Amino acid sequence: MKRCLIIDDSSVIRKVARRILEGFGFAIVEASDGRQALDACRKDMPEAILLDWNMPVMDGYEFLRALRSMPGGDKPKVVFCTTENDLAHIARAMHAGADEYIMKPFDKEIVQAKFQEVGLL
Amino acid sequence: MTPFDFDFLCKLLKERSGLVLTHEKEYLVENRLMPVVRRVGCATIAELIQRLKAPAADALKVEVTEAMMINESFFFRDKNPFDQFRDTILPELIEKRSKRRRIRLWSAAASSGQEPYSLAMMVASFSRLADWQIDIVATDISNEVLEKARAGIYSQFEVQRGLPIQMLMQHFEQVGEQWRISDKVRKMVQFRQHNLLTDLSVLGMFDVVFCRNVLIYFDQATKVDALERIRRQLAPDGYLILGAAETVVGLSDVFAPVPDKRGLYRPKPKPLAVAAVKPGAAGARVA
Numbered sequence: 030m031k032r033c034l035i036i037d038d039s040s041v042i043r044k045v046a047r048r049i050l051e052g053f054g055f056a057i058v059e060a061s062d063g064r065q066a067l068d069a070c071r072k073d074m075p076e077a078i079l080l081d082w083n084m085p086v087m088d089g090y091e092f093l094r095a096l097r098s099m100p101g102g103d104k105p106k107v108v109f110c111t112t113e114n115d116l117a118h119i120a121r122a123m124h125a126g127a128d129e130y131i132m133k134p135f136d137k138e139i140v141q142a143k144f145q146e147v148g149l150l
Numbered sequence: 151m152t153p154f155d156f157d158f159l160c161k162l163l164k165e166r167s168g169l170v171l172t173h174e175k176e177y178l179v180e181n182r183l184m185p186v187v188r189r190v191g192c193a194t195i196a197e198l199i200q201r202l203k204a205p206a207a208d209a210l211k212v213e214v215t216e217a218m219m220i221n222e223s224f225f226f227r228d229k230n231p232f233d234q235f236r237d238t239i240l241p242e243l244i245e246k247r248s249k250r251r252r253i254r255l256w257s258a259a260a261s262s263g264q265e266p267y268s269l270a271m272m273v274a275s276f277s278r279l280a281d282w283q284i285d286i287v288a289t290d291i292s293n294e295v296l297e298k299a300r301a302g303i304y305s306q307f308e309v310q311r312g313l314p315i316q317m318l319m320q321h322f323e324q325v326g327e328q329w330r331i332s333d334k335v336r337k338m339v340q341f342r343q344h345n346l347l348t349d350l351s352v353l354g355m356f357d358v359v360f361c362r363n364v365l366i367y368f369d370q371a372t373k374v375d376a377l378e379r380i381r382r383q384l385a386p387d388g389y390l391i392l393g394a395a396e397t398v399v400g401l402s403d404v405f406a407p408v409p410d411k412r413g414l415y416r417p418k419p420k421p422l423a424v425a426a427v428k429p430g431a432a433g434a435r436v437a
């Protein structure tokens with residue numbers, strides 16, 4: 030079973046995303062900020078990461094840069110999922126090593142399309 | 151709505167667009183007609199139907215027909231046919247048309263433009279085609295969707311279902327909450343109002359026809375007829391691409407499925423008797 034780490038400081042969003050991704054057969058791990066998420070990755074690197082941008086402690090962008098420079102951190106497919114809905118943010122995220130980008134609000138079809146796009150479904 | 155009213159609408163729609171309605175769809179018909187009822191100042195659907203029966207109701211008939219259409223579309227819908235277009239069809243055509251350096255593509259029920267623009271974005275990614283003439287003709291029966299297609303402006307929701315983020319970055323610009331396709335891609339597509347039930351020869355010959363998620367709404371005879379007429383506009387070594395839930399198998403013998411390539415069809419070679427007909431005769435017939 031593929032594992033997906035959901036990183037978002039909103040428990041509501043995590044719950045919605047969890048329900049969608051469990052529906053696609055993922056085993057879910059949750060983190061509410063970038064620091065927690067890095068710890069989770071050190072313990073057990075997931076195949077997929079759904080990543081919010083704005084979070085306390087360590088934001089999604091910093092997390093991504095840290096992830097991509099740690100051993101094995103190039104493996105997970107990272108899909109940003111954020112309210113930062115402008116081209117400048119998208120370009121920054123892709124440049125830092127994101128694989129896809131979801132602009133909130135999202136729904137099941139969007140998550141499905143984006144996960145298919147990066148070969149996770 | 152009375153059964154007579156419903157039958158009248160079915161007949162109108164079938165005649166005009168080929169679309170077949172079944173009785174379970176009655177609620178849907180009412181939902182879609184109510185905005186028209188209000189717009190033209192009728193009180194009820196019954197009154198609208200009375201007006202449709204009056205002489206010179208042609209504009210109203212067009213409006214009602216358009217309101218009944220299912221226009222849903224996505225960029226790179228179902229992904230697989232577009233991957234095949236990029237990986238199999240285009241490379242093959244680049245070889246075969248290297249003398250003429252011209253390729254003609256047709257999106258035969260283009261709706262709000264996602265399908266032809268998806269093709270245009272793929273073509274744009276082939277640097278070898280930079281100095282070729284690539285015609286992308288996009289037709290639909292509905293002027294309303296074509297207007298949206300020509301504008302090339304899509305909601306955040308629409309650009310996230312099937313459009314890879316790299317393509318969004320490369321080919322779209324942001325206008326407020328919406329996304330507009332670049333002029334470069336927009337200009338690659340010619341949009342034309344055209345009904346698949348009418349003469350197709352005016353559109354010319356094509357190398358590839360995307361006819362997706364429209365035949366599915368037609369009855370058997372209309373499908374067969376449309377497929378035969380599409381066949382006449384397709385180069386003998388061209389391709390037809392149907393929707394994920396559509397097939398020609400058991401329906402028409404003018405196309406054959408391409409083995410191992412789901413959704414792709416090639417015209418069957420013409421029988422000798424037909425090949426002997428005077429040049430110019432084929433393709434000119436009006437249905």
Ligand SMILES: C[S@@+](CC[C@H](N)C(=O)[O-])C[C@H]1O[C@@H](n2cnc3c(N)ncnc32)[C@H](O)[C@@H]1O
Binds near residue numbers: 168219223291
């Ligand atoms: C569901 S959309 C398909 C859009 C696109 N091909 C796709 O697969 O995403 C069907 C379209 O067929 C158009 N249509 C219906 N009857 C037609 C006809 N007789 N001739 C041309 N277009 C027609 C409708 O207006 C609508 O835009």
